[in-house]
Amino acid sequence: MEFEFSAAEKAFAEDVRRFLRDNPLDRFPLDGMDAGYGSGAHSRAFMRALAERGWISMCWPEAYGGQARPMFFKLVLFEELALAGAPFGPLAGSWQTADAIIEYGSERLRRDVLPAVARGEATFWQGYSEPDAGSDLLALKTEARRDGDHYVIRGHKIWSSHAGIATHGLVFTRTSREARRSRGFSMFVVPNETPGMDIRPIRSLTGGVYHYEVFLDDVRVPAELRLGPEGEGFQALLNGLDSDRFWGRFYKAPALERVLRRLVDHANTTGAGRDAVLRRQLAAMAAEIAALRLLFLRAACLLRDGAPISYETAVAKVYADETGQKLARLGMDLLGSWAPLRAGSREARLDGEISHAYLTSLGHTIAGGTAEVLRTTVAVRGLGLPAEPRKA
Amino acid sequence: MDFRPSPAQQLLVSTARDFLRKHCPPELVQRVLDARGVDDALWRRMAELGWQGLLVPADFGGSDGSLLDVILLTEEIGRAVAPGPFVPSAVVATAALLAAGTADQKKRLLPAMAAGERIVGVALASAGNSCAIDARGRLTGRALFVEAAHVADALVVVARAGGDTALLLVPTDRRGIARWPLETIGSEKLFEVAFDGVAIGADDRLEPAAARREALAAGALARTAEMVGAAQRVLELAVEHAKTRVQGGRPIGGHQAIQHACADLVRDVDASRGLLYAAAWKASEGAPAAAEVAMAKAYASEACLTVVRRAHQIFGAIGYCEEHPLHLLHKRIHAASLDCGDAALHLEDVAQAIGLA
Numbered sequence: 001m002e003f004e005f006s007a008a009e010k011a012f013a014e015d016v017r018r019f020l021r022d023n024p025l026d027r028f029p030l031d032g033m034d035a036g037y038g039s040g041a042h043s044r045a046f047m048r049a050l051a052e053r054g055w056i057s058m059c060w061p062e063a064y065g066g067q068a069r070p071m072f073f074k075l076v077l078f079e080e081l082a083l084a085g086a087p088f089g090p091l092a093g094s095w096q097t098a099d100a101i102i103e104y105g106s107e108r109l110r111r112d113v114l115p116a117v118a119r120g121e122a123t124f125w126q127g128y129s130e131p132d133a134g135s136d137l138l139a140l141k142t143e144a145r146r147d148g149d150h151y152v153i154r155g156h157k158i159w160s161s162h163a164g165i166a167t168h169g170l171v172f173t174r175t176s177r178e179a180r181r182s183r184g185f186s187m188f189v190v191p192n193e194t195p196g197m198d199i200r201p202i203r204s205l206t207g208g209v210y211h212y213e214v215f216l217d218d219v220r221v222p223a224e225l226r227l228g229p230e231g232e233g234f235q236a237l238l239n240g241l242d243s244d245r246f247w248g249r250f251y252k253a254p255a256l257e258r259v260l261r262r263l264v265d266h267a268n269t270t271g272a273g274r275d276a277v278l279r280r281q282l283a284a285m286a287a288e289i290a291a292l293r294l295l296f297l298r299a300a301c302l303l304r305d306g307a308p309i310s311y312e313t314a315v316a317k318v319y320a321d322e323t324g325q326k327l328a329r330l331g332m333d334l335l336g337s338w339a340p341l342r343a344g345s346r347e348a349r350l351d352g353e354i355s356h357a358y359l360t361s362l363g364h365t366i367a368g369g370t371a372e373v374l375r376t377t378v379a380v381r382g383l384g385l386p387a388e389p390r391k392a
Numbered sequence: 393m394d395f396r397p398s399p400a401q402q403l404l405v406s407t408a409r410d411f412l413r414k415h416c417p418p419e420l421v422q423r424v425l426d427a428r429g430v431d432d433a434l435w436r437r438m439a440e441l442g443w444q445g446l447l448v449p450a451d452f453g454g455s456d457g458s459l460l461d462v463i464l465l466t467e468e469i470g471r472a473v474a475p476g477p478f479v480p481s482a483v484v485a486t487a488a489l490l491a492a493g494t495a496d497q498k499k500r501l502l503p504a505m506a507a508g509e510r511i512v513g514v515a516l517a518s519a520g521n522s523c524a525i526d527a528r529g530r531l532t533g534r535a536l537f538v539e540a541a542h543v544a545d546a547l548v549v550v551a552r553a554g555g556d557t558a559l560l561l562v563p564t565d566r567r568g569i570a571r572w573p574l575e576t577i578g579s580e581k582l583f584e585v586a587f588d589g590v591a592i593g594a595d596d597r598l599e600p601a602a603a604r605r606e607a608l609a610a611g612a613l614a615r616t617a618e619m620v621g622a623a624q625r626v627l628e629l630a631v632e633h634a635k636t637r638v639q640g641g642r643p644i645g646g647h648q649a650i651q652h653a654c655a656d657l658v659r660d661v662d663a664s665r666g667l668l669y670a671a672a673w674k675a676s677e678g679a680p681a682a683a684e685v686a687m688a689k690a691y692a693s694e695a696c697l698t699v700v701r702r703a704h705q706i707f708g709a710i711g712y713c714e715e716h717p718l719h720l721l722h723k724r725i726h727a728a729s730l731d732c733g734d735a736a737l738h739l740e741d742v743a744q745a746i747g748l749a
Binding site: 003004072265273274280287290292294295297315319372374375379382 | 397647650651666670687
């Protein structure tokens with residue numbers, strides 16, 4: 001056993017901290033809302049700054065312009081950025097998409113998209129959910145019809161994060177009707193300016209825009225933009241969702257640690273921290289956040305070692321989201337009458353960060369697999385309990 | 393970063409699990425619980441395997457293990473609800489002697505403790521402790537919740553000495569010591585130990601007295617390991633039950649209400665174990681680990697009790713019966729959650745560690 005980063009990983013953490021010291025975060029303009037997951041707001045300028053240091057592509061093979069660094073460097077980068085509250089919103093999505101393109105993308109995707117990702121310019125939205133296909137994703141209706149060396153995509157996607165400010169969509173479609181429910185799907189990497197695509201914002205209960213719905217009205221795309229073999233998109237999607245649970249939540253623990261530190265400072269300043277019950281609540285949160293970090297690091301070791309993962313990322317994702325909700329609730333209780341004040345308001349405490357975290361956290365146990373679906377995954381895939389009978 | 397025990401540690405764990413499955417079935421636990429709380433044959437066999445001496449250096453007849461090794465072994469002991477004062481004698485008292493014993497004290501006790509021939513109990517808890525040494529060097533007062541005092545040859549006792557704290561190593565056959573049993577719901581045998589003007593000599597002191605903290609930290613980790621091991625067993629039993637108990641033509645584990653409960657058991661056990669291993673590793677490496685130990689103990693106390701309470705609901709009526717092992721696991725987790733600092737005490741340590749003024 002060993003529960004610390006290696007010397008090289010620690011040295012890299014120091015590099016990241018130096019970068020953050022040299023580049024105060026207020027220098028980076030923000031383009032899109034912080035959805036509370038821990039990766040901060042969407043900032044193109046910040047993504048470019050990461051790209052300048054080679055950090056976006058650092059773990060790619062050298063043949064694709066990377067430095068072939070071990071995956072733990074990504075975890076180190078995530079931890080340091082999240083502890084600092086940096087705006088690296090699109091980074092996890094860029095990494096996941098790039099990995100998929102490196103693994104089974106066409107030459108054209110590798111040539112066109114990877115360099116743009118490495119420069120911090122290409123970012124991605126996920127076109128998975130549809131109005132009638134949420135937890136039951138395979139009920140989706142969007143179709144891609146083959147037409148020579150092109151596909152014509154028609155359908156309606158929804159809950160696509162930052163679709164209006166990203167550069168490409170990952171559009172999950174049905175390409176054929178097959179006897180097996182999980183076959184006949186294909187994924188496409190579609191540039192945002194493609195004719196026939198209509199991207200409309202959805203205002204969330206925070207008052208800001210994070211999600212979009214996307215209408216695809218005979219969107220014509222070259223076959224080379226298909227990610228992986230035709231009809232085999234479901235496995236790619238599952239890999240994507242599995243990896244989403246991990247990469248899209250890994251930074252939650254350090255981000256919550258940062259919020260907890262702010263709450264502790266606040267409790268010390270106001271004197272509320274002398275209350276025995278509150279002390280225990282804050283201390284228990286510190287333990288939960290530490291436990292959360294370890295659940296993710298354990299999953300990270302399994303991923304690194306190529307060991308099978310059955311339930312570990314599902315457990316970690318649910319725990320991340322529920323721990324985040326708990327901390328936000330505790331923060332709201334601590335701030336009392338000041339809790340609902342939003343960022344920018346007179347008298348707002350902690351920059352209005354807590355009310356925003358509270359509201360955004362409500363969506364976390366729904367997005368990327370609801371807590372209920374994932375608990376079922378843990379029970380069936382992890383513990384071997386019998387699956388509920390499902391209608392064909 | 394590596395969560396895997398070494399090959400030697402894996403062997404230690406699998407050997408312990410096989411041994412305890414064979415020599416410490418739930419029927420034995422129940423029988424010992426109803427009797428003196430220690431099974432001499434089991435205790436002797438454990439010593440033959442080197443368990444009581446695992447923390448003891450080879451120079452003193454031990455098997456020279458690390459604290460992390462002891463924690464992994466204790467997890468198996470918790471899993472089997474193995475009776476006997478392993479944690480107080482082989483972990484807490486041993487750690488106190490190693491940290492603060494004189495060469496003579498170590499030579500006199502550690503080899504015999506490692507061989508399973510001597511048991512040293514501990515009276516280190518602050519709850520119910522009124523022990524004090526007067527100006528003439530006599531120990532008076534009482535200590536509550538002292539485990540296995542009836543079979544202990546000596547006790548490590550914390551006592552006030554003027555404005556200071558003293559750590560003492562007191563033979564139980566000394567004049568003025570009385571031991572009264574407390575009746576508990578679990579398998580551990582707890583005692584009130586009363587000291588009435590017990591003569592304390594220079595040889596009876598362990599110094600520095602601050603070694604008490606080190607010993608309690610080792611004990612807190614060991615109690616956490618017991619909880620994690622027991623909770624893991626509860627999880628396995630509950631899942632097995634959910635797969636095999638059929639109602640309305642289907643296993644109850646085919647229903648989401650039970651599936652989601654089981655998923656939460658996994659989370660609680662895995663999260664507790666992560667904190668335990670990280671804290672034990674750090675302490676084992678000799679790094680300051682007080683905050684990590686406190687987090688692990690506080691977290692597991694809450695989480696492992698939640699696991700077993702939820703399991704009672706999954707088991708339904710059968711889990712309410714004495715013949716079913718669930719209550720043994722439950723009571724062991726509860727007892728372990730209190731010993732070497734309860735959750736409230738450890739949370740206050742965490743509160744200070746995270747900077748609460």
